[in-house]
Amino acid sequence: MEHDDVKDNVVMIVSIAGALRKGKSFLLGFFLKYLKAEMSDDWLNEDDTIEGFEWRNGTDAVTHGIQIWSKPFIVETESEGKVAILLMDTQGVFDCKSTKQDCANIFTLSGLISSVQYGCVFYLALLAEYGFC
Numbered sequence: 001m002e003h004d005d006v007k008d009n010v011v012m013i014v015s016i017a018g019a020l021r022k023g024k025s026f027l028l029g030f031f032l033k034y035l036k037a038e039m040s041d042d043w044l045n046e047d048d049t050i051e052g053f054e055w056r057n058g059t060d061a062v063t064h065g066i067q068i069w070s071k072p073f074i075v076e077t078e079s080e081g082k083v084a085i086l087l088m089d090t091q092g093v094f095d096c097k098s099t100k101q102d103c104a105n106i107f108t109l110s111g112l113i114s115s116v117q118y119g120c121v122f123y124l125a126l127l128a129e130y131g132f133c
Contacts, residue, residue, distance in 0.1 A: 006072050006084040013068075013086045015114035017107050020092025025055040025063055028089050035073040035085060053089050063091045066109060088114060 014031060016024040029050035037043035052069070054062050072084040090110050093103040 003072060003084075005074050006086075009074065009082045009084045010080045011072075011084045011086065012115045013088055013113055015088040015090065015110045017090045017110035018092065020061060020095040020098075021059060022092065023055075024092065025053040025089050026050060028053045028087050029055060031087055032069065035075075035087075039075070053087075061092055061095065061097075063089050066090050066106070066113075 014028075016028060018024055029052045030044075032052035033048070033050060034043050053067070056062055067089045069087040072086050075083050075085055077083050088110065090106050091098075093106050098106075
């Protein structure tokens with residue numbers, strides 16, 4: 001948060017948490033491509049590849065822990081002025097190797113760190129109160 005582009009701006013963290021091997025890193029790759037193209041209309045072409053956050057086909061986990069893209073994206077908004085956007089990837093949960101506590105920790109940290117929409121707070125509160133069944 002001490003990065004020169006971040007420290008004097010509103011910070012928005014986009015995070016994805018969810019089940020193992022469901023495309024979280026792949027989706028963040030699209031977000032990354034869009035932000036790198038400065039949100040232009042022609043940001044995606046048919047022959048483009050999705051790079052950035054590591055992803056691959058298969059059943060083995062790719063992301064371990066929580067990873068935040070090292071470069072903030074500065075975007076001008078009508079309501080907040082300059083906003084620094086950071087992308088955050090999390091390891092998949094609900095697999096046979098993760099404990100219930102691991103899953104709860106990933107979801108909770110992701111929710112607490114990210115810029116949470118109001119509707120999502122209800123589910124985070126349920127998770128915090130009851131955990132996983």
